Amino acid sequence: xxxxxxxxxxxxxxxxxxxxxxxxxxxxxxxxxxxxxxxxxxxxxxxxxxxxxxxxxxxxxxxxxxxxxxxxxxxxxxxxxxxxxxxxxxxxxxxxxxxxxxxxxxxxxxxxxxxxxxxxxxxxxxxxxxxxxxxxxxxxxxxxxxxxxxxxxxxxxxxxxxxxxxxxxxxxxxxxxxxxxxxxxxxxxxxxxxxxxxxxxxxxxxxxxxxxxxxxxxxxxxxxxxxxxxxxxxxxxxxxxxxxxxxxxxxxxxxxxxxxxxxxxxxxxxxxxxxxxxxxxxxxxxxxxxxxxxxxxxxxxxxxxxxxxxxxxxxxxxxxxxxxxxxxxxxxxxxxxxxxxxxxxxxxxxxxxxxxxxxxxxxxxxxxxxxxxxxxxxxxxxxxxxxxxxxxxxxxxxxxxxxxxxxxxxxxxxxxxxxxxxxxxxxxxxxxxxxxxxxxxxxxxxxxxxxxxxxxxxxxxxxxxxxxxxxxxxxxxxxxxxxxxxxxxxxxxxxxxxxxxxxxxxxxxxxxxxxxxxxxxxxxxxxxxxxxxxxxxxxxxxxxxxxxxxxxxxxxxxxxxxxxxxxxxxxxxxxxxxxxxxxxxxxxxxxxxxxxxxxxxxxxxxxxxxxxxxxxxxxxxxxxxxxxxxxxxxxxxxxxxxxxxxxxxxxxxxxxxxx
Ligand code: WTA
Numbered sequence: 229x230x231x232x233x234x235x236x237x238x239x240x241x242x243x244x245x246x247x248x249x250x251x252x253x254x255x256x257x258x259x260x261x262x263x264x265x266x267x268x269x270x271x272x273x274x275x276x277x278x279x280x281x282x283x284x285x286x287x288x289x290x291x292x293x294x295x296x297x298x299x300x301x302x303x304x305x306x307x308x309x310x311x312x313x314x315x316x317x318x319x320x321x322x323x324x325x326x327x328x329x330x331x332x333x334x335x336x337x338x339x340x341x342x343x344x345x346x347x348x349x350x351x352x353x354x355x356x357x358x359x360x361x362x363x364x365x366x367x368x369x370x371x372x373x374x375x376x377x378x379x380x381x382x383x384x385x386x387x388x389x390x391x392x393x394x395x396x397x398x399x400x401x402x403x404x405x406x407x408x409x410x411x412x413x414x415x416x417x418x419x420x421x422x423x424x425x426x427x428x429x430x431x432x433x434x435x436x437x438x439x440x441x442x443x444x445x446x447x448x449x450x451x452x453x454x455x456x457x458x459x460x461x462x463x464x465x466x467x468x469x470x471x472x473x474x475x476x477x478x479x480x481x482x483x484x485x486x487x488x489x490x491x492x493x494x495x496x497x498x499x500x501x502x503x504x505x506x507x508x509x510x511x512x513x514x515x516x517x518x519x520x521x522x523x524x525x526x527x528x529x530x531x532x533x534x535x536x537x538x539x540x541x542x543x544x545x546x547x548x549x550x551x552x553x554x555x556x557x558x559x560x561x562x563x564x565x566x567x568x569x570x571x572x573x574x575x576x577x578x579x580x581x582x583x584x585x586x587x588x589x590x591x592x593x594x595x596x597x598x599x600x601x602x603x604x605x606x607x608x609x610x611x612x613x614x615x616x617x618x619x620x621x622x623x624x625x626x627x628x629x630x631x632x633x634x635x636x637x638x639x640x641x642x643x644x645x646x647x648x649x650x651x652x653x654x655x656x657x658x659x660x661x662x663x664x665x666x667x668x669x670x671x672x673x674x675x676x677x678x679x680x681x682x683x684x685x686x687x688x689x690x691x692x693x694x695x696x697x698x699x700x701x702x703x704x705x706x707x708x709x710x711x712x713x714x715x716x717x718x719x720x721x722x723x724x725x726x727x728x729x730x731x732x733x734x735x736x737x738x739x740x741x742x743x744x745x746x747x748x749x750x751x752x753x754x755x756x757x758x759x760x761x762x763x764x765x766x767x768x769x770x771x772x773x774x775x776x777x778x779x780x781x782x783x784x785x786x787x788x789x790x791x792x793x794x795x796x797x798x799x800x801x802x803x804x805x806x807x808x809x810x811x812x813x814x815x816x817x818x819x820x821x822x823x824x825x826x827x828x829x830x831x832x833x834x835x836x837x838x839x840x841x842x843x844x845x846x847x848x849x850x851x852x853x854x855x856x857x858x859x860x861x862x863x864x865x866x867x868x869x870x871x872x873x874x875x876x877x878x879x880x881x882x883x884x885x886x887x
Pocket of ligand 1: 499621646650652754755762766767
């Protein structure tokens with residue numbers, strides 16, 4: 229670091245709030261603070277402002293139908309098509325030559341799709357899907373890396389009204405099979421492989437293993453040839469087709485976009501919850517698309533001429549909402565990158581930003597922490613002056629990382645939006661609006677216009693400023709999940725039971741996050757209060773990891789908790805009791821790690837596997853996870869007097885600290 233840097237850091241370390249630069253405010257999409265009042269005074273009609281960003285085939289007559297709470301319906305009698313909104317209308321509006329997707333492969337090869345190109349490919353793939361037998365409302369699973377065929381396939385599904393279910397490519401074969409089984413999905417779109425840190429990965433092998441465990445017939449799979457000569461030479465079976473050959477047969481085909489009711493399902497996205505079974509979050513067409521377009525416009529400040537880059541993977545909700553649907557609905561250029569940020573060098577992201585003159589960049593705190601560790605020489609060697617706005621999502625960002633991002637990437641001239649939201653919320657919920665709010669590093673900000681969120685204690689009463697409580701949302705919003713796929717009961721249990729009052733018919737959504745609020749109404753998110761971990765911004769259920777570990781030969785019982793981790797935010801700590809006759813050795817440790825990788829994926833890999841004779845349990849037999857977390861974090865241990873076996877705690881502690 230130079231002396232200037234040291235001086236700058238010292239100055240910023242003291243600063244607790246930052247105002248958006250005038251140059252940003254002058255051009256921002258939303259600059260009038262009155263928007264908050266306008267939305268709350270005209271709620272729910274205010275949401276026509278979001279719906280007006282879309283083109284409707286037939287207009288809706290009611291904004292919100294709350295006759296069957298909490299099964300809310302938005303714009304319910306309107307019809308529209310999401311692919312038409314993300315593609316066709318931009319072509320019709322004279323923007324056929326504007327770039328829709330800028331893609332860069334890990335090796336630096338690039339592909340550019342104008343809106344006309346995207347229109348052609350989406351139509352041709354829609355025709356392909358129809359030929360394969362896909363009908364409206366059939367769930368099509370995608371298990372694909374970050375290649376343009378993924379958004380093309382998603383939009384082709386949307387065009388014919390077939391909901392997609394995208395499974396993150398880093399998930400295991402088992403995870404794929406579980407999701408296909410749960411959704412009864414008979415179609416799979418996948419790829420032969422992709423590149424990671426220079427190596428070609430065999431993705432088809434995993435897809436094949438997943439397919440072998442699907443319980444129903446799979447009508448057809450489509451395989452994109454990503455690797456070419458680097459491929460692994462797998463033979464395709466009778467129901468497996470090569471993407472290019474199918475597309476060649478449909479060159480020039482056009483498929484009329486089907487009119488979907490606003491409440492028809494657009495997609496399913498599986499996410500982790502408290503139990504071992506992932507939850508199929510159902511999002512519908514009108515409300516979701518209106519909400520993502522609106523938040524992309526008001527929070528990410530996107531405009532049609534922008535080049536925008538969200539470095540998430542489309543396999544997660546962030547990629548669905550803010551690589552594909554939100555930006556494309558607005559007619560923006562969205563950038564996609566296949567690989568990792570440190571290949572071939574640690575300046576890859578800054579190289580991409582410079583090369584494409586990216587205007588708005590959206591990433592995760594875990595990435596920012598890695599950039600900080602690597603050092604400023606990487607961003608410093610690039611011209612990042614095209615940037616206008618920066619965003620973060622996925623986990624809390626600590627003030628030091630925020631300030632680093634602000635200074636070394638934004639050069640003090642870009643506001644930062646720290647956006648809190650979830651798979652279930654569809655889009656951003658708590659964040660400053662970049663042209664209005666003062667930013668406070670570490671605090672996401674106030675609830676967005678039209679979002680009625682509060683922080684309450686266990687009795688549901690508002691907590692005082694500065695006190696920790698639970699985040700709740702008291703009114704519905706258009707982007708919200710509609711239910712858990714084929715499981716209305718679990719939908720109510722998971723999200724509504726805790727704080728709703730059936731006597732007064734008051735319905736309160738509980739996202740399972742802890743938070744606190746300051747005197748200005750800014751919310752600081754403290755993290756999950758359920759058994760969900762946030763590892764590098766990826767959401768993982770402790771129960772899912774535990775069941776993968778217990779499935780390993782030789783394991784009797786396991787408890788998984790999150791421990792603090794400098795880069796990942798949280799890391800997986802697995803406490804394991806072996807079965808009699810099994811040695812607590814390196815072989816077993818490796819099988820456990822492999823069990824987790826096979827059951828979920830490498831992202832869930834335990835940081836530490838700690839063998840123990842017993843787990844700390846209360847007299848009623850409940851594992852005291854709090855203690856296991858404290859041990860993982862090397863913290864002073866809290867009360868152990870309610871334990872049945874307090875002596876085990878010291879033993880475990882000694883093992884973790886290596887004493
Ligand atoms: C966490 C990702 C603090 C939170 C969009 C939430 C955050 C979970 C933030 C959802 C943020 C997301 N500050 N925590 N800005 N954004 N989270 O479903 O715990 O993968 O419940 O959606 O991430 O993760 P999910």
